[in-house]
Amino acid sequence: MKSLQRRLSVALVISLIIIFPTLWWLTDSTMQDIAEKHVVSHLAQEAESVLAATQADKTGKITLETKQTSPTYLQPFSGQYYQLHSDGEVIRSRSLWDMELAIPDLAEGEKRRLYLSGPRQQSLLVMAYGYNRHDRPLVVAVAEDLSPTLAFIKPFQSRFMLIALVMLLLLIIVQIIILNSVFQPFKRIKRQVNALEQGEVDRLDTDVPKEVSPLVEAINWLLDGLDAQEQQPVQLSHNYLNALKHVIKPPVAELQQLPDEKTGQSGPDTYHSLQAQNADAEHVFESAFWVDPDPSIIGSDIEREILTLINVLESMYQEKNLDITFIMPQTDVLLTGSEDMLELSGNLLKNACKWAQSKVRLSVEIDQTIHLSIEDDGPGISETGMIDLAQQNIVLDQATSGYLLGLTTARLIAQQHGGQLKLRQSDDLGGHCVEVVLPLA
Known part of the structure; x- marks a missing residue:
């Protein structure tokens, strides 16, 4: 029979092992989402500044005044990039060097979040916006390398994982202690049953949990019934012995007549042997059923x-x-x-x-x-x-x-x-x- 305490312990440990990784995944994804929202907010501002720096010359060609943008766009592979599309024309930041980002065409007011691989295999979060500027459609895409942000979150993730593992171990230990405390009444009942078997107690303690109280009451009821039967007068056993005696007595009496019936048919040795056996049977019969009558x-x-x-x-x-x-x-x-x-x-x-x-x-x-x-x-x-x-x-x-x-x-x-x-x-x-x-x- 499987231990109920062991089954509960295994079930609780499994539930904790399922809950804590789930909690860690939720926390990690939440932190990344918060970081990305912060980057998206920053990229929206950068897109507006890049759009403000655009100009149209006399020929209608779109140009961009780099002095009005952040200096980080001039540094190669800086982790911050922009790219403009207008009627087939593409304007890229100096930081992109000679790499072109795959930006889709967008209508005015449309925006798109993209995850692309940048220079040197950087993980870029790209925000693309559709505008109508200088009487023509423009698509402005700004990107930022997520690696620094993820690196900033990573220590927190490591600390959280360590704390989660410690909490998991502590909770397992606490639940084992709680289960041992909960099952103490059951262990006490087991000890009382052993004491009952040894005759040291005559009843089980009724100070038990509600769930096992009916079982203890039923056992005590049976014990009371056994005590009542043991305390009944000797009359019951005397009656049964007398009844059994009078039921068995006729067959014994029938056996006692066999020597007389067979006297003429058997020799003297057989006759005396039957008489001796009948005498022994009568002695055993009277000894077995002799009761000092009340x-x-x-x-x-x-x-x-x-x-x-x-x-x-x-x-x-x-x-x-x-x-x-x-x-x-x-x-x-x-x-x-x-x-x-x-x-x-x-x-x-x-x-x-x-x-x-x-x-x-x-x-x-x-x-x-x-x-x-x-x-x-x-x-x-x-x-x-x-x-x-x-x-x-x-x-x-x-x-x-x-x-x-x-x-x-x-x-x-x-x-x-x-x-x-x-x-x-x-x-x-x-x-x-x-x-x-x-x-x-």
């Missing part, structure tokens, strides 16, 4: 624990996208011990989720007794299977062993509490319905 939780919040159990089952069977409905009235009546109640619900709900298509319903009704009903929209059990269960003549087969094992466990729990378990088809969902009737605690 007396204030057991028997007082069965609704929360069943909801937790439902969440676990929905996660286990998420490919079915099950809709598990839980209906329980609000009551202050103390129910049967929540451990047994949760194990009973866990076995029956596990069966229902295993065979359901998409819907499972658990409902609890309380009057003089507790009525627990679990229904699903699965295929259910045949009438023959129900008769076998009613007579407790359980025959485990490969197709429905998990189903019958869960029902058998639920029946034993109900009988231990003086209750009973009934089987029928669900009127609403069309699958299997298990009804358990228990006395109040």
